[in-house]
Amino acid sequence: MAIISRNMETQERIINTFEELQSAIHSLKSQIVEFEMLFNQACNRHIASDFKKEWLLDRISSRHTMILIRHDSLQLIQETVSAYRDYDGFFLDHKQLLDAIELLMLTHAEEEEYEMAAIIKKWHEKFADAVYFLADLSY
Known part of the structure; x- marks a missing residue:
């Protein structure tokens, strides 16, 4: 059984969490593209229905906005965490x-951007x- 120092195990765990963050960002980028296409389709349907499908636009727009908020939040976390990474x-x-992630969370809470603060808290x-x-320590 190999013995790994606590620092190396901590590094592995942080790196894995960082990779999970990057994966989540990549997934959100794909979702953003999908919702932009859905929004365009909804606009066409709205026009074709003599402007009677506004509820569809509102629903897609609302979901798109939430995805953008999540994406922006994760991007901020990625930038913050990357500042502590060496070559x-x-x-x-x-x-x-x-502390930097916590400060980022508190800053958004103070600015009443509670959705962003909640997302940052989860990643913190x-x-x-x-x-x-x-x-x-079990054997």
């Missing part, structure tokens, strides 16, 4: 990294779990 791909100063918790994990 070798390792994350430096874990406490400051978590994920990164905190990666940093402050309990090692499995």
Whole structure:
């Protein structure tokens, strides 16, 4: 059984969380494209129905807006976390990294952007779990 230092295990966990974040961003980009196409189709249907399908536009627009908020939030987190990454791909100063994400969350809460703050909080918790994990000491 190989012994891995706590720091290396922490790095692995943070890197995995960061990759999960990047994957979520990529998925949201695909959803944004899909909703833009749906919106165009809904506009055409609205026009074809003599402007009687406004509810469809509103529904698609609302969902598109939520996806954009999620995407923008994850982009901000990615930029913040990337600032603590060195050239070798390792994350430096874990406490400051978590503090920076928390500050980002609080800033959006103060600006009453509660959806963004909630999304950032979720990812703050994920990164905190990666940093402050309990090692499995069972044999």
